[in-house]
Amino acid sequence: MSIETWNIQEIATKTDELFREIKRSNMDIVGLTEAKKNARCTEERHVYIHIYSSVPKEERARSGVSTVQMDLKGHLLSIIVAYAPNNDANMADKDAFCTEMTKLLEKISDRKEIMMIGDLNARTGWRVDDPIVELYDETTRVNRTLLKILNGWFKHKQIYQYTWRQSPRKLRSIIDYIVTKQKSRHLMKDVRTFRGFECGSDHHLLVAKIYLSFKRKNESHENLADPNTADVRYNLYNLQDKSTRFLYQLRLPTKLLTMQDDTVNNMYQTVKKKIHKAAFEALGERQ
Known part of the structure; x- marks a missing residue:
């Protein structure tokens, strides 16, 4: 790239x-x-x-x-x-x-x-x-x-x-x-x-x-969305900025489009991970 x-x-x-x-x-x-x-x-x-x-x-x-x-x-x-x-x-x-x-x-x-x-x-x-x-x-x-x-x-x-x-x-x-x-x-x-x-x-x-090589899933930040990770916090104040808010609104539906039919529990976990991922990419994690 x-x-x-x-x-x-x-x-x-x-x-x-x-x-x-x-x-x-x-x-x-x-x-x-x-x-x-x-x-x-x-x-x-x-x-x-x-x-x-x-x-x-x-x-x-x-x-x-x-x-x-x-x-x-x-x-x-x-x-x-x-x-x-x-x-x-x-x-x-x-x-x-x-x-x-x-x-x-x-x-x-x-x-x-x-x-x-x-x-x-x-x-x-x-x-x-x-x-x-x-x-x-x-x-x-x-x-x-x-x-x-x-x-x-x-x-x-x-x-x-x-x-x-x-x-x-x-x-x-x-x-x-x-x-x-x-x-x-x-x-x-x-x-x-x-x-x-x-x-x-x-x-x-x-x-x-x-x-850039692809990182395996367990090496990437998707683990931040794991249900066992309860202390993840995002920079929610960034949502006050129109451009950041627009970026989050753009990222989330794009990620949800790739969902596949599965059990209710698996789909819930998938949605949860995608929300976390969209929030991380658009808002960033609080230090």
């Missing part, structure tokens, strides 16, 4: 063009940054579910981080989409963003995989055999000890490494990243930019190719 990030620099005037490019690229999951859309909504676009929200201008530094909890083939995955303040931002906004990101990472359970994607407006360093950045990246530094930046782990020509360009001044840089745990159980096959997709942005589409 593929997970991508793309700084689209405003979506309002090019929504149709953007989703044509997304469909053409056959993306599985894409985190869009700097959309500048003044609304909160969940909508269906082609074969995709588009989730977005806006916040007051004075809160944007703190809200430059959003998360989605997913179950991919039995793997629990927290996807973090981030848009960090740039170099021109004041120090208070930068500190607020870093604080919010740190709090979010600390809340994620150790048994969950992490995939952080987005425009981090930062640079990494060159270090051979480094567990964080590896060799094939830019200058400066990063010091997140439990994560690794995947941009530098696969050898590519420089034109497939740069994520941003400014044509008039011939400037290029790597400021969009895909980050995961150092000890991730996922097999990362490749990370690179693709230059053939356009939406009026000076950023390139950054793509990670990932191999």
Whole structure:
């Protein structure tokens, strides 16, 4: 499967063009940054579910981080989409963003995989055999000890490494990243930019190719719905958000459609498990 990030620099005037490019690229999951859309909504676009929200201008530094909890083939995955303040931002906004990101990472359970994607407006360093950045990246530094930046782990020509360009001044840089745990159980096959997709942005589409094996049922979170597990609690306050509520309303009937005729007791247990699974995927588990 593929997970991508793309700084689209405003979506309002090019929504149709953007989703044509997304469909053409056959993306599985894409985190869009700097959309500048003044609304909160969940909508269906082609074969995709588009989730977005806006916040007051004075809160944007703190809200430059959003998360989605997913179950991919039995793997629990927290996807973090981030848009960090740039170099021109004041120090208070930068500190607020870093604080919010740190709090979010600390809340994620150790048994969950992490995939952080987005425009981090930062640079990494060159270090051979480094567990964080590896060799094939830019200058400066990063010091997140439990994560690794995947941009530098696969050898590519420089034109497939740069994520941003400014044509008039011939400037290029790597400021969009895909980050995961150092000890991730996922097999990362490749990370690179693709230059053939356009939406009026000076950023390139950054793509990670990932191999996910199916987990056996007893290894997945479906056990959370077992009748012997009585202490599972979900983030019910998330239902106050319209997009989350819509996602739950979409997930539950979809799962119930796959039910088969059985004994009353077995059907009851099946419905119970599917309700738990839909709640976990849409709401997330309370830590």
